Amino acid sequence: MEEAHAFKEGKYLGLTKELKKDGYEAKVMPVEIGTREFAGSSAYSLLSKLSICGNKRTKALRLLAETAENSSRWIWSRRNESLVHHD
Known part of the structure; x- marks a missing residue:
């Protein structure tokens, strides 16, 4: 990271x-958010600088990590699909 x-x-x-x-x-x-629901210290620091603290910061970090995990899973599930969309 x-x-x-x-x-x-x-x-x-x-x-x-x-x-x-x-x-x-x-x-x-x-900000780096890894897979396996791991938010780096940069995410923690950014939220602190934005005055997001305590339970709200914990919830935001969890949501960021879950979103990164879901996005990674979605990308992986479509790894063999064509990048070109045909209408």
């Missing part, structure tokens, strides 16, 4: 600089 976090920070560095140059305030806050 540390490697993914560093990659995401670097990926948006140019955009952040451009926004600041244009007078905006910008901060990159990458």
